[in-house]
Amino acid sequence: MAGTSDKWADHAKRHLKAELKRADVGYAELARRLTEMGLPETEGSVTVKINRGAFPAWFLFAVMRAIGAHTLRLEDWT
Numbered sequence: 001m002a003g004t005s006d007k008w009a010d011h012a013k014r015h016l017k018a019e020l021k022r023a024d025v026g027y028a029e030l031a032r033r034l035t036e037m038g039l040p041e042t043e044g045s046v047t048v049k050i051n052r053g054a055f056p057a058w059f060l061f062a063v064m065r066a067i068g069a070h071t072l073r074l075e076d077w078t
Contacts, residue, residue: 005054013053015072016063020050023067033066 020030027050028043035041039062049055064072 009053011053012055012060013050016050016060019064019067019069023069025067030063030066034062037062037066 020026025033027046031041031043031046034046049059060072064070
């Protein structure tokens, strides 16, 4: 990859996609859950944020809470 930030954005993107798959939650369902948590999102806005990989930390934490994930294992990132 071009640079360090690109590498970390790719890790973040892949991690969130894997967590969503494990939880069997799609982007539309995730948007619904986030909206119910008081964070208005659409399927399109969720798709863009995750595919870009450069989302804010609050989004990562909110997604993890919305899908019931309780841990973020950074040692799995190479």
